[in-house]
Amino acid sequence: MRAAPKRGTASRPDAAPGRVLRRRGTRPGSGAPVRPPAGAAGYGGGVSPSVPPFVSPFVIERRTALPPAETWRRVTSWERHTATVPLTRITVDTPPPSGIGTVFTARTRVGPLGFDDPMRVTVWEPPAGDAGAGRCRLEKTGRSVTGWAEIEVFPDGAGSLVRWREELRVRRLPGALDAATAACGRLLFGRALDTLLAG
Numbered sequence: 001m002r003a004a005p006k007r008g009t010a011s012r013p014d015a016a017p018g019r020v021l022r023r024r025g026t027r028p029g030s031g032a033p034v035r036p037p038a039g040a041a042g043y044g045g046g047v048s049p050s051v052p053p054f055v056s057p058f059v060i061e062r063r064t065a066l067p068p069a070e071t072w073r074r075v076t077s078w079e080r081h082t083a084t085v086p087l088t089r090i091t092v093d094t095p096p097p098s099g100i101g102t103v104f105t106a107r108t109r110v111g112p113l114g115f116d117d118p119m120r121v122t123v124w125e126p127p128a129g130d131a132g133a134g135r136c137r138l139e140k141t142g143r144s145v146t147g148w149a150e151i152e153v154f155p156d157g158a159g160s161l162v163r164w165r166e167e168l169r170v171r172r173l174p175g176a177l178d179a180a181t182a183a184c185g186r187l188l189f190g191r192a193l194d195t196l197l198a199g
Contacts (some may be wrong), residue, residue, distance in 0.1 A: 067130040071160040084192035
């Protein structure tokens, strides 16, 4: 007769209690994992266990030959995002330069229908030249769309690695559509990031 496993042990490694499996991003078109450059502190991310329902978190990563300072300038020039998101116009509501407290609004409209997605900069840490990393955090403050986004820039050899993380909450959206919301966000903002980096 086969002995029963001891209490507190798992029959398979992937069934270990409390173990978290984290899915990494991939390089565009290659399927290979995108790993952080050496010295990129804080890299990893993941979903907090305290995330409330109706959240679709996603991560987008791109490598570019641009140095960190120029990469940062391109991805944080908020007005330039207008050309990257269909049917959406972005206006900055506070005077320049950008920094903590900067407020801007993404206004999406299809015919007579539309909604505003106002955002506020709550973290602003530009790269210290081309050898440093940068981080910006945006908090969504609107009624229809809430959540946050973080844009990080890391030195990567002669260029940069950009990571865009976002938790997007759409009010009144059924939880069954979370996966679709995340997929749409990943596609939309992935294309936006490609356009921004291309100049």
